Amino acid sequence: MSPKFKKMCEIYLIFAQDWKDCCDFSLESKEELFQHETYGKEISSNNGFYVGKKYLNLNVNMWREDIKYGFLSEKELFQDGKFPSWWLNKVLSSV
Numbered sequence: 001m002s003p004k005f006k007k008m009c010e011i012y013l014i015f016a017q018d019w020k021d022c023c024d025f026s027l028e029s030k031e032e033l034f035q036h037e038t039y040g041k042e043i044s045s046n047n048g049f050y051v052g053k054k055y056l057n058l059n060v061n062m063w064r065e066d067i068k069y070g071f072l073s074e075k076e077l078f079q080d081g082k083f084p085s086w087w088l089n090k091v092l093s094s095v
Helices: 003-015 027-039 048-068 074-080 085-092
Strands: none
Touching: 003 027, 003 048, 027 048, 048 085, 074 085
């Protein structure tokens, strides 16, 4: 697993917090997601990193739309403190 992949898994954890009691966040699940993304291998539906990735994508799409229509500002996301600035800068650069 690359350092970049491991770093993104930390972000996926943020988005999967509501499922921490019912999903698997083990090292094996992280490896499973890596194998899925890299080689297209099967992935378990309770893989917490995979769940987090799906909710990350959903949230970012909603943020972009809300920013576009003035319902949300980038400043609010940075002030929240929940998300790393390096990551917010990356995903919001295309807004």
